[in-house]
Amino acid sequence: MLGLMQDAPLTITSILERGERVFADREIVTKTATGLKRATFAELGAEVRRQASALDALGVSPDGRVASFAWNTFRHLALYYSVPCTGRVLHTGNIRYFPDQLVYTFEHAEDEAVFVDRSLLGLLAPLLPRMTTLKHVVVMDDGVPTPLPDDPRVVAYEELVGSADQADLTGRITDEHTAAGLCYTSGTTGNPKGVVYTHRSNWLHAIGSLTSSVFGMHDGDRVLPVVPLFHANGWGYAHSTIMGGATLIMPGPDLSPAGLVDLMESEKVTVAAGVPTIWMGVAPLLAGRDLAALRAVICGGSAVPVALSEAWREAIGVPITQAWGMTEMSPLGSVARLRSEITGREEEIETLATAGLIAPGVSARIVDAVSREELPWDGETSGDLEVSGPWIARQYYKTDEPGDSFSPDGWLRTGDVAAITPLGYLKIVDRTKDLVKSGGEWISSVDLENQIMGHPKVAEAAVIALPHPKWGERPLACVVVRDGETLDRDELLAWLGDKVGKWQIPDDVVFIEEVPKTSVGKFSKKTLREQYADHVLPTAGA
Known part of the structure; x- marks a missing residue:
C-alpha cells in the first residue's frame, strides 16, 4: 500500500525560508x-x-x-x-x-x-x-x-x-x-x-x-x-x-585563544566547535572567566586527549565532547554524547575518550581486512571501519568509478581501523593509510617523501606520524643519505621550505642506513613506528 504523503523536495532554499x-x-x-x-x-x-x-x-x-x-x-x-x-x-x-x-x-x-x-x-x-x-x-x-x-x-x-x-x-x-x-x-x-x-x-x-x-x-x-x-x-x-x-x-x-574566550564570554556562547589545537590554546585562559552559558564544547578533526577534556571540566565544569567524521561524510559520523547506561566518573571519562556514538542516519560496520566479513560489536574486535548513509559520498568528483575508497556494495572505506562497543561507540584503533593528522588537517606522508627524495643527496625517505601534545600528531622524516654525501637536518628542512606548506614540514629528521622493507619490498612504516616509539620531537615541549 502506497503512502499518502506529499513528495516535497528537501532543499537548502527551504532551510533559508524557515530561518527567515x-x-x-x-x-x-x-x-x-x-x-x-x-x-x-x-x-x-x-x-x-x-x-x-x-x-x-x-x-x-x-x-x-x-x-x-x-x-x-x-x-x-x-x-x-x-x-x-x-x-x-x-x-x-x-x-x-x-x-x-x-x-x-x-x-x-x-x-x-x-x-x-x-x-x-x-x-x-x-x-x-x-x-x-x-x-x-x-x-x-x-x-x-x-x-x-x-x-x-x-x-x-x-x-x-x-x-x-x-x-x-x-x-x-x-x-x-x-x-x-x-x-x-x-x-x-x-x-x-x-x-x-x-x-x-x-x-x-x-x-x-x-x-x-x-x-x-x-x-x-x-x-x-x-x-x-x-x-x-x-x-x-x-x-x-x-x-x-x-x-x-x-x-x-x-x-587567537584570547579572542575566542572573550567572544565566548561576551556573547554568552552555549555551543562552541573546533579542533583540539584550538581548545588546547584556550584552556589556560579559562580560569576566572564567566562561561556559565556554555553547555557543550565540540571537538573534531583528531583525537581529544583525556587530559585536555578533563582540564576543561575542572575549569568550567564542561568536558570536551569528541566528534568524528570525514569530509566524505558531510562530515557527521559520531558524537561522544553519554547514553543513559553510562554511570560513574571513570566510565564517563572512558566514553568521552571514544570517537563517539554512531549518529542517527549513519550505518557503520567493521570488516576483516582480508575476508571483508563483518566483525562483532564487542568493543574489542577491531577491523576496517566502513560507513554508509544519506549524507555520505559514494564516489569522488569527476571520477567514473567509485574507486578503492568505496566498497563494491556502496560503503565508504574510512581508512580507519576501529572497534565498536555493544552500545554503539566507535573506538578508533589505527589508520590503514600512513597519514599524519596535524591540528585536524591531513598531511600526506607519501607526498612529503616524494619531496624529500627529490633532494639530490637523499637516497630514500619515509615519513611517519609521532604523537604531539599540541597538534595531535606531527611528521618525523626518516632519511637515507646517498653514499659519499653529507646532509644535516637544517639543510633538508630548508629544502622543503618552498615545496610544501610550512605546517607540513616535519618537526624532526633522523638519518638511518636503510628504510626497512616488507616482504614485497614496500617501506615498513610499522617497523619505523616501533623503532621510534620513544622518540621525542623537539617541538613536543614547546
Whole structure:
C-alpha cells in the first residue's frame, strides 16, 4: 500500500525560508577588524537574494561552480545559500592549502567566480594568473587594506551586491539531488579529491545534527563555529543553526585563544566547535572567566586527549565532547554524547575518550581486512571501519568509478581501523593509510617523501606520524643519505621550505642506513613506528 504523503523536495532554499520566517529576529554576530557587526536572519535572507541577483548578473552558468575564499563571516554564510539556491555549486576554497593545491582545486572545480575576503588576497592574488577558468574575482572588504591585484576580473563586493535587487528563489531548485556544495579533501595521497554535497544530503545532515543524539541544538543556543566554513562542509553548522533557529557567533579572522574566550564570554556562547589545537590554546585562559552559558564544547578533526577534556571540566565544569567524521561524510559520523547506561566518573571519562556514538542516519560496520566479513560489536574486535548513509559520498568528483575508497556494495572505506562497543561507540584503533593528522588537517606522508627524495643527496625517505601534545600528531622524516654525501637536518628542512606548506614540514629528521622493507619490498612504516616509539620531537615541549 502506497503512502499518502506529499513528495516535497528537501532543499537548502527551504532551510533559508524557515530561518527567515520562523526566526526572523535571530542574530548572526560577526567579529570584524572594527568590532562586532550584527544582522538578523531576515537580513540574511535579503543578503542571500542580493548575492543571487549578482550571480545572475555576472552570467555565471546555471550550474556553475562559485568559490569562496573567506573567514567565518555573515557574507560567507550568505554564500552557503545564494550559490546553491540558484542551482550553482559552492566550492569552499581551503585557505590553508599550499599554492599548488589551491590552483589544482580551483582548476579541477572549474570555478567561474570567487568571493574572497580582502585580508586573504595576499594568498590568492599571486595565483590568479594560473586560475584559467575564473572570470570574476569578487573582493569582500573586511577592513584590511590589502592591495588589490591588477586584474580585470576584480570587482568590489559592494559595487556588485550592495545595490542589487533581491532575486526570487522560488522554484529554482526542484530536484533535491541537485549538487549544492563542493569541498576538497587531502586525506589521501596525491592531489586533493572533491566531494560533492547535494541539497538533500545537506538537509538531512542538518536534521541529524539537531537531534538529541547528536548536538541537540535549539533556538535558545548561541553557537560559535570556530571550525572554518571551508573545512569539511563547515561541519554543517551553516545549515543546522539556521534550520534550528540558533544564534550564530562568527569569529572572523581572529582565532587567537584570547579572542575566542572573550567572544565566548561576551556573547554568552552555549555551543562552541573546533579542533583540539584550538581548545588546547584556550584552556589556560579559562580560569576566572564567566562561561556559565556554555553547555557543550565540540571537538573534531583528531583525537581529544583525556587530559585536555578533563582540564576543561575542572575549569568550567564542561568536558570536551569528541566528534568524528570525514569530509566524505558531510562530515557527521559520531558524537561522544553519554547514553543513559553510562554511570560513574571513570566510565564517563572512558566514553568521552571514544570517537563517539554512531549518529542517527549513519550505518557503520567493521570488516576483516582480508575476508571483508563483518566483525562483532564487542568493543574489542577491531577491523576496517566502513560507513554508509544519506549524507555520505559514494564516489569522488569527476571520477567514473567509485574507486578503492568505496566498497563494491556502496560503503565508504574510512581508512580507519576501529572497534565498536555493544552500545554503539566507535573506538578508533589505527589508520590503514600512513597519514599524519596535524591540528585536524591531513598531511600526506607519501607526498612529503616524494619531496624529500627529490633532494639530490637523499637516497630514500619515509615519513611517519609521532604523537604531539599540541597538534595531535606531527611528521618525523626518516632519511637515507646517498653514499659519499653529507646532509644535516637544517639543510633538508630548508629544502622543503618552498615545496610544501610550512605546517607540513616535519618537526624532526633522523638519518638511518636503510628504510626497512616488507616482504614485497614496500617501506615498513610499522617497523619505523616501533623503532621510534620513544622518540621525542623537539617541538613536543614547546
